[in-house]
Amino acid sequence: MTYGIDIAGAEIRWVRLNPANTSPSDKSACGRIALEANASGQSIKQALRTFFSSKRVKRFVFPLYGQGVRARCFPSDKVDISELEDNVSWEAKFMLAYDKHRDVLSFDPLRSVANQTWVAAAAAPLETIRAQTELFPNSPAYTDTALTALANAVLESKWGQKDVKILHLDRNRGFVVVVSHGNPILTQEIPNVKLTDIKLDKDALSLWQDELKLRRNFLPQDKRGLDHFLLSGEAATVAENAVALGKRIDLAGEVFNPFEGTQIEYEPEEAALYTLAYACALRGQG
Amino acid sequence: MIKIDLSLPRRREKLTALQFILLFVGILLGTALIAGICLVLQWNSLNNLAGEIEELRARRDSLEVVSAEIIEYEEFHERYTGFLMAMDEAGVWADKQLDILTRLRTDLEPGMRLLSASIAGDSVVSWVLSPSNVKVARYVEALSRSGYFAELESVPQGTKQGLIEHKVVLRLR
Secondary structure (H helix, E strand, O other): OEEEEEEEOOEEEEEEEOOOOOOOOOOOEEEEEEOOOOOOHHHHHHHHHHHHHHHOOOOEEEEEOOOOOEEEEEEEEOOOHHHHHHHHHHHHHHHOOOOOOOEEEEEEEEEEEOOEEEEEEEEEEHHHHHHHHOOOOOOOOEEEEHHHHHHHHHHOOOOOOOEEEEEEEOOOOEEEEEEEOOEEEEEEEEOOOOOOOOOOOHHHHHHHHHHHHHHHOOOOHHHOOOOEEEEEOHHHHOHHHHHHHHHHOOOEEEEOOOOOOOOOOOOHHHHHHHHHHHHHHHHHHO | OOOOOOOOOOOOOOOOHHHHHHHHHHHHHHHHHHHHHHHHHHHHHHHHHHHHHHHHHHHHHHHHHHHHHHHHHHHHHHHHHHHHHHHHHHHHHHHHHHHHHHHHHHOOOOOOEEEEEEEEOOEEEEEEEEOOHHHHHHHHHHHHHOOOEEEEEEEEEEEEOOEEEEEEEEEEO
């Protein structure tokens, strides 16, 4: 079984996915562990140690986010597979401001079109990775990024082949991903998020409308026409937020439910909290 | 699905003080145990060696005794051989003297008497009494034919008991 574990500010969210051949009584599950407000690294470590011990967690994936974590899809010159790593590494210097002395780079070739290979690449400072990895008592099976996890959550859902924009918004963090026909064309972390109230009031809606419109400019001209706006995270526990924010950016707004069509038992109003944890658990299985 | 993995190889965790002490004590005990076993084995082999040395020493002593006995035997054997040779030589000389005396007696002419004979080195001096000088001359001639003597000489010494006393000097070949 694989756990996706998302440390989201005041709580730890986890999703457990069992392999297909396990008994029906051993169901996949999800849950939350409350942390103290402004929990220190030591108390997070302690909470994780208790959780790992009680659930006997062996295999897990967690989403990396924060200072300097970035991800992007871009077309790379089509080269021989043996040269792909060097080629992507060189192109990531321009696309992701990748510095080989400071960052760790990972990439995944998605598809080839004409003379180009589309790759999804992510880079993060070594120190950021180390700091977040050391919170866990064991080494993770994989270290994903919150941005690629959010993209994966959409790609693996019914929205995967549509043109959608998803905003994952928690009290202290925010991520925007735009997926166009199976390709993540925009993946950005929104810095300095401080959501005081989960129910977005008029001012907050205006602020986030501006933020989303601003980020629309990063999209190519021919990709700006989107079908839907999806809201995930703590902000999505209030369903009106998704509709109101969608209306502000002229899109049909909806709460994203990562568990739709799965066997996981969950509270419907909390499903959107587990978007990143679920995507990480999926990553661990794949 | 996008497959990104930014995992780092996890650093080895530092040993706690207790783990360190346990490891240290474990290494210490292990080393002491191995050293102890080695010492016992060494002591055992030294003991064996000492036993072998004692055995060799006893054998050496017994060999020294045998060697001394052999030397003594050889000396004795040498002396014995010398003695046998001397006995043989003495036997030969005695036989020769007996032959000479027998010859001196058997070659006497009728009426002649052998008074005495002495053998010293390669010369024989005999004293005889003879009724006549002719008989002494025949006697000396008979002796010379025996092949024992190289030079023969008879010297009359006067008369004794009515017979002529002669001193016969003979030189052995």
